[in-house]
Amino acid sequence: MNCLVLLLVLTGASSASKLPWYSQLWQAEQSVLGFQENPYHEFSKEIKEVAVIGAGPAGLQHVVELREAGLNVRLFERKEHPGGNWHYQEEVALPEPHPQPLASRAAFIPDLGPNPDSESVQHKLYQDGEDNLSLEDRLREHAVPSSVWNNLHANSVSGITHFLASPLPLNTPWELSQWSIRRLVRAYASNHELNSNDAEVSNITSYNTRVERVVKIGDKWRIRLRKLELLPRTRQIEVTWWTETFDAVVIAAARSNAPFVPNIPGLEQWASRYPAQVLHSRQYRRPEKYSNQTVLIVGASISGSEIARDLFPLAGRIITSVKDHSSTERSIFKKLAAHRIPEGVINLGEIASFSDLKPGDSISEGTVQLKNGTVLTGIDSVILATGYVTSWPFISQFHNDTIHGTDDPDTEVAPIVNGDGKLRSIYLGTFYIPDPTLVVSAVRVWNVGPFSALAVAKVWSGKARLPNSRRMWEEHRGLIRAAGGPDSAQLVGIGFGAPITEFLFRKFVAWLNSEALIFGGKQTDTYPREWREQWVNFAKVHWGPEFPISLEDFNEAEDTGEAALGKRRFLDEVVAALENY
Numbered sequence: 063m064n065c066l067v068l069l070l071v072l073t074g075a076s077s078a079s080k081l082p083w084y085s086q087l088w089q090a091e092q093s094v095l096g097f098q099e100n101p102y103h104e105f106s107k108e109i110k111e112v113a114v115i116g117a118g119p120a121g122l123q124h125v126v127e128l129r130e131a132g133l134n135v136r137l138f139e140r141k142e143h144p145g146g147n148w149h150y151q152e153e154v155a156l157p158e159p160h161p162q163p164l165a166s167r168a169a170f171i172p173d174l175g176p177n178p179d180s181e182s183v184q185h186k187l188y189q190d191g192e193d194n195l196s197l198e199d200r201l202r203e204h205a206v207p208s209s210v211w212n213n214l215h216a217n218s219v220s221g222i223t224h225f226l227a228s229p230l231p232l233n234t235p236w237e238l239s240q241w242s243i244r245r246l247v248r249a250y251a252s253n254h255e256l257n258s259n260d261a262e263v264s265n266i267t268s269y270n271t272r273v274e275r276v277v278k279i280g281d282k283w284r285i286r287l288r289k290l291e292l293l294p295r296t297r298q299i300e301v302t303w304w305t306e307t308f309d310a311v312v313i314a315a316a317r318s319n320a321p322f323v324p325n326i327p328g329l330e331q332w333a334s335r336y337p338a339q340v341l342h343s344r345q346y347r348r349p350e351k352y353s354n355q356t357v358l359i360v361g362a363s364i365s366g367s368e369i370a371r372d373l374f375p376l377a378g379r380i381i382t383s384v385k386d387h388s389s390t391e392r393s394i395f396k397k398l399a400a401h402r403i404p405e406g407v408i409n410l411g412e413i414a415s416f417s418d419l420k421p422g423d424s425i426s427e428g429t430v431q432l433k434n435g436t437v438l439t440g441i442d443s444v445i446l447a448t449g450y451v452t453s454w455p456f457i458s459q460f461h462n463d464t465i466h467g468t469d470d471p472d473t474e475v476a477p478i479v480n481g482d483g484k485l486r487s488i489y490l491g492t493f494y495i496p497d498p499t500l501v502v503s504a505v506r507v508w509n510v511g512p513f514s515a516l517a518v519a520k521v522w523s524g525k526a527r528l529p530n531s532r533r534m535w536e537e538h539r540g541l542i543r544a545a546g547g548p549d550s551a552q553l554v555g556i557g558f559g560a561p562i563t564e565f566l567f568r569k570f571v572a573w574l575n576s577e578a579l580i581f582g583g584k585q586t587d588t589y590p591r592e593w594r595e596q597w598v599n600f601a602k603v604h605w606g607p608e609f610p611i612s613l614e615d616f617n618e619a620e621d622t623g624e625a626a627l628g629k630r631r632f633l634d635e636v637v638a639a640l641e642n643y
């Protein structure tokens with residue numbers, strides 16, 4: 063480093079610029095040394111105004127860190143309250159569309175209002191029943207009730223299922239109910255004045271507000287917003303549309319946010335004829351409705367096996383249909399989920415078709431043909447526990463529905479979501495590589511989430527440097543290769559107690575703390591080891607002795623670098639299972 067240049071910059075002798083001081087330093091150095099690649103990303107302007115989409119645990123953590131770093135934050139949440147997936151409601155989502163829509167449209171169809179490009183605020187009143195939608199259905203379409211059911215208990219131990227900054231009391235049970243997690247997320251929001259009661263006072267939060275479109279024009283992100291308000295006195299809904307602009311955006315709108323429905327012949331007809339009896343697992347709430355019924359659960363991975371457990375004491379007969387039932391290639395979590403299915407549940411093979419229903423047929427008169435030739439009849443309800451895809455219609459320009467797996471797109475835009483509804487192009491499960499003023503929360507929210515949120519706050523406030531995009535791509539692709547090849551393209555950042563999580567902890571801590579030595583600001587420490595150990599002990603009981611991560615893995619992870627991750631075949635399986643969450 064040229065000391066003269068350093069001195070000039072630090073004393074403010076460079077031209078007055080809004081860029082962080084280290085960017086000015088780099089530019090000044092270039093004028094003395096001539097061209098050379100800047101190893102760090104250069105933001106075109108200082109970041110001050112930021113938007114966070116989603117008030118689940120991820121979005122809340124981001125807001126807290128960004129505010130602490132001195133940035134002006136707006137938080138947009140389509141539901142009435144914070145909590146995200148953990149905001150349990152008795153209401154259920156509207157029936158899912160059949161057949162499966164493209165990923166870019168699977169979550170919802172954006173409604174930009176009567177004049178999307180107008181700067182002025184627009185309003186419209188809706189009557190009950192308008193467009194064949196009741197007021198309640200219009201609210202459900204807008205806010206989408208979450209997917210947890212009344213008796214759901216987390217399959218992750220409490221040590222890795224709470225906010226790092228708010229440790230749980232020592233006597234907290236290892237197994238948390240969804241009600242406890244709901245309380246802890248709401249309490250976190252309240253502690254930081256982000257709850258819906260604190261709402262508009264601070265001008266930070268905007269609840270009941272769905273983000274409809276996010277586009278970058280010049281160096282500003284323009285966000286189109288739509289807010290719904292129920293007017294109980296006149297039995298109307300008032301919809302308001304407006305636009306706000308930001309320097310940077312965090313998408314914390316959940317990865318598994320749109321249901322996946324399989325393309326099985328006849329299923330569409332069954333679903334449209336019997337919407338109350340053929341539903342996706344996100345609409346499951348309580349077992350009472352299924353008393354003495356014969357229930358067919360399609361897919362017996364994490365949700366399917368847990369719903370089978372919940373139904374078991376009340377249902378008359380439970381049948382699970384699992385793809386490739388006999389295959390030894392089934393993912394480890396699917397095998398582990400089998401350990402959760404109560405004895406007495408009948409496990410059968412893959413479905414070939416649902417029969418053609420004649421007018422007047424009840425659902426139990428229909429037949430279900432399995433690929434192995436078995437024919438089922440007398441089914442009262444079908445629950446599609448077939449998982450979720452990522453669908454963010456508000457950034458349709460970053461969806462590419464035509465590419466699958468790791469296909470290369472034939473467009474210049476690096477996609478964020480591919481045609482399978484899987485994420486790509488995200489550095490450390492956080493920064494969109496071609497333009498890191500866009501952040502995607504793709505990490506496991508509770509344990510890697512805090513580090514990711516801190517990294518964003520530091521980078522955007524000029525307290526940490528991000529590698530340039532060439533280096534980010536290199537590191538990203540290297541990590542994917544190390545973690546087992548092309549199918550793991552969206553692996554980066556997920557982590558669930560596996561060695562990839564260990565890598566991410568060490569990566570974030572080493573990077574952020576060395577930057578803190580130069581630029582000051584908060585330092586951090588790796589995730590407490592005892593909570594990771596708690597997870598392994600819990601998982602061996604919860605998932606059974608076959609659970610593939612052991613205490614030794616943590617010891618090994620202490621000594622191994624990212625290349626060693628490639629040896630861990632089970633990582634792919636862990637990831638594949640988590641994708642079906």
Ligand SMILES: Cc1cc2nc3c(=O)[nH]c(=O)nc-3n(C[C@H](O)[C@H](O)[C@H](O)COP(=O)(O)OP(=O)(O)OC[C@H]3O[C@@H](n4cnc5c(N)ncnc54)[C@H](O)[C@@H]3O)c2cc1C
Pocket residue numbers: 115116117118119120121138139140141145146147148205209210215216217218223271272273274314315316317318319365456503507508643
């Ligand atoms: C059935 C089920 C069970 C699970 N069990 C576990 C478990 O046991 N352990 C575990 O660790 N994880 C579990 N998970 C994963 C769970 O999603 C995470 O624990 C966590 O909630 C993710 O946090 P998040 O903030 O990223 O997303 P979420 O909690 O889903 O929050 C996202 C928020 O974004 C909002 N949003 C979305 N789109 C928009 C928009 N366009 N405009 C405005 N707001 C928007 C949503 O309304 C929501 O409030 C489970 C998930 C499901 C579906």
